[in-house]
Amino acid sequence: MKEQELFEHKIENEIKIEPKDWMPENYRKHLQRQMSQHAHSEIIGMQPEGNWILRAPSLRAKVILLAKVQDEAGHGQYLYSAAETLGKTRDIYIEELQSGKAKYSSIFNYPTLSWADMGAVGWLVDGAAIVNQVSLQRTSYGPYARAMVKICKEESFHQRQGYEIMAHMAQGTPEQKEMAQDAMNRFWWPSIMMFGPHDGESPRSGNAMKWKIKRETNDDLRQQFVDKTIGQAELIGLTIPDPDLKWNEERGSYDFGTMDWDEFWSVVNGNGPCNKQRIEHHISAHENGSWVRKAANAYAEKHG
Amino acid sequence: MNESLKQYFFRIGDSNLIIGQRLAEWCSKGPTLEEDVALTNISLDNFGQARILFSHIAELENNGKTEDDFAFRRNEREFYNALITERPNGHFGDTIARSFLFDTFQLHFYTELCKSKNEFLAGFAEKSLKEVKYHFRHTGEWIVRLGDGTEESKEKIQESINDLWDFTGDMFATDDNIDALTKEGIAPDYTLIYQKWKNTVNEVLKRATLTVPEDAYMQKGSLDGRHSEYLGHLLGDMQYLQRSYPDAKW
Ligand SMILES: [Fe+2]
Ligand SMILES: [Fe+2]
Numbered sequence: 001m002k003e004q005e006l007f008e009h010k011i012e013n014e015i016k017i018e019p020k021d022w023m024p025e026n027y028r029k030h031l032q033r034q035m036s037q038h039a040h041s042e043i044i045g046m047q048p049e050g051n052w053i054l055r056a057p058s059l060r061a062k063v064i065l066l067a068k069v070q071d072e073a074g075h076g077q078y079l080y081s082a083a084e085t086l087g088k089t090r091d092i093y094i095e096e097l098q099s100g101k102a103k104y105s106s107i108f109n110y111p112t113l114s115w116a117d118m119g120a121v122g123w124l125v126d127g128a129a130i131v132n133q134v135s136l137q138r139t140s141y142g143p144y145a146r147a148m149v150k151i152c153k154e155e156s157f158h159q160r161q162g163y164e165i166m167a168h169m170a171q172g173t174p175e176q177k178e179m180a181q182d183a184m185n186r187f188w189w190p191s192i193m194m195f196g197p198h199d200g201e202s203p204r205s206g207n208a209m210k211w212k213i214k215r216e217t218n219d220d221l222r223q224q225f226v227d228k229t230i231g232q233a234e235l236i237g238l239t240i241p242d243p244d245l246k247w248n249e250e251r252g253s254y255d256f257g258t259m260d261w262d263e264f265w266s267v268v269n270g271n272g273p274c275n276k277q278r279i280e281h282h283i284s285a286h287e288n289g290s291w292v293r294k295a296a297n298a299y300a301e302k303h304g
Numbered sequence: 305m306n307e308s309l310k311q312y313f314f315r316i317g318d319s320n321l322i323i324g325q326r327l328a329e330w331c332s333k334g335p336t337l338e339e340d341v342a343l344t345n346i347s348l349d350n351f352g353q354a355r356i357l358f359s360h361i362a363e364l365e366n367n368g369k370t371e372d373d374f375a376f377r378r379n380e381r382e383f384y385n386a387l388i389t390e391r392p393n394g395h396f397g398d399t400i401a402r403s404f405l406f407d408t409f410q411l412h413f414y415t416e417l418c419k420s421k422n423e424f425l426a427g428f429a430e431k432s433l434k435e436v437k438y439h440f441r442h443t444g445e446w447i448v449r450l451g452d453g454t455e456e457s458k459e460k461i462q463e464s465i466n467d468l469w470d471f472t473g474d475m476f477a478t479d480d481n482i483d484a485l486t487k488e489g490i491a492p493d494y495t496l497i498y499q500k501w502k503n504t505v506n507e508v509l510k511r512a513t514l515t516v517p518e519d520a521y522m523q524k525g526s527l528d529g530r531h532s533e534y535l536g537h538l539l540g541d542m543q544y545l546q547r548s549y550p551d552a553k554w
Binding site: 043046047050053054055056057058059061062063066067069070073074076077080115168169172173175176281285288289290291292293294295296298299302303 | 325328329331332333334335336337338339340341344345347348351352354355358371372375376395396397448449450452453454456457460541542544545546549551552553554
């Protein structure tokens with residue numbers, strides 16, 4: 001069999017593509033972009049939650065949050081290693097992040113303004129990430145699929161912990177309730193837009209589906225998330241900020257309102273409230289650490 | 305509960321809480337991802353140790369207070385953490401120097417505290433020692449790497465150690481209360497811990513090709529709850545939610 005045919009045969013028969021296998025150049029490029037974007041999201045995502053570690057309202061909450069943010073660092077590590085198997089180093093991926101060439105999930109360009117946001121992020125943002133990542137456990141590239149299996153286990157913890165914070169606050173004092181609803185109002189729409197544009201408007205979707213990098217469409221994944229989240233919100237007495245939301249008996253799913261794609265693209269293109277802050281933070285940590293990395297290398301060279 | 309023992313538990317717990325909070329500031333700012341996780345792992349251990357002590361106090365007092373009351377509802381003057389633990393993070397070398405000097409103290413302190421006649425303290429020390437051995441190895445290795453790395457790193461880490469040196473004496477401070485506990489075999493002998501600390505620090509700095517600073521004036525005051533200006537700001541952040549919403553449960 002020719003290389004191309006062998007590749008297609010594997011895709012068709014659900015045999016994973018491994019780093020040493022031949023793959024079309026565009027398959028490789030697509031994965032490099034998607035996996036590094038995924039890794040960057042884990043790492044940049046540490047910042048909005050890191051914003052509350054020092055101010056967590058109990059010792060228990062503090063250690064849970066800190067450990068959660070560490071998990072995200074770990075996810076970034078797995079994903080960078082998995083992406084490195086595609087023939088690009090972590091350093092290059094990071095350069096691309098810092099120069100703006102590579103993107104990360106836009107949700108992290110929103111600020112976390114109250115403790116309830118730790119609930120909203122865990123519950124909604126990790127919740128949306130899980131739906132996507134569960135689907136990616138079946139992605140065609142072996143190292144990516146395996147990284148997803150590892151990560152999904154931790155993500156479901158994160159989501160439960162986030163929901164616990166939210167439930168607690170939604171049933172707390174009037175001020176806590178207000179914070180909880182406010183967090184819901186600010187994070188709901190950006191969360192459901194995490195799945196990306198409608199399938200018709202998602203330029204690279206076609207190949208990604210054909211190559212089984214993506215296993216389900218953006219809209220299908222979004223619907224799964226909406227359907228599973230609404231009941232959870234009702235259970236703790238929070239209102240979803242969407243007047244058009246209603247159960248559709250025929251589809252067995254919820255119908256929901258129109259997403260503001262102008263806002264979405266505006267944030268993707270750099271105009272979100274925190275885009276600059278997030279990248280500057282990353283660059284400054286990286287630059288401040290440069291003498292340390294140099295010293296470690298110099299020491300390793302001297303002492304083998 | 306016995307006030308002098310309570311005071312002593314705070315002394316140990318507060319140092320852990322405060323340095324834990326400082327190390328947590330590194331989250332998402334480490335020089336590498338791996339180091340980010342390593343520093344915050346140490347922070348998590350510190351919080352864990354503080355929680356064991358605070359919840360033990362709460363249990364003995366049995367008056368409705370919890371570990372969180374001790375962390376979030378005490379004022380600056382009621383904190384007894386060693387002064388070195390509240391020093392600001394500075395650059396990575398400053399943090400490593402602070403941690404190394406403190407971890408070396410904890411290493412020898414817990415080793416001795418394992419022999420305490422107070423069963424709870426002995427058990428606590430034994431559990432904590434396992435964690436601290438790792439902390440000490442981690443920060444000690446960084447001291448050597450930075451000292452024997454590049455010219456720049458050597459200069460930086462030497463300066464960090466010099467700057468922190470005045471705050472090391474306070475870790476070994478005792479008062480009548482602690483002296484009495486030492487006589488009873490509950491607290492260890494701090495002069496012995498100091499000797500062991502000094503030997504280990506000398507040894508590691510030598511391996512790192514660094515100079516041991518001369519002893520000059522040593523800052524003191526933490527046993528009386530007299531701190532630097534930095535502590536108030538640290539507590540301001542840490543206690544903000546509990547103070548702003550005193551009736552809320554989190
Ligand atoms: Fe994650
Ligand atoms: Fe997560």
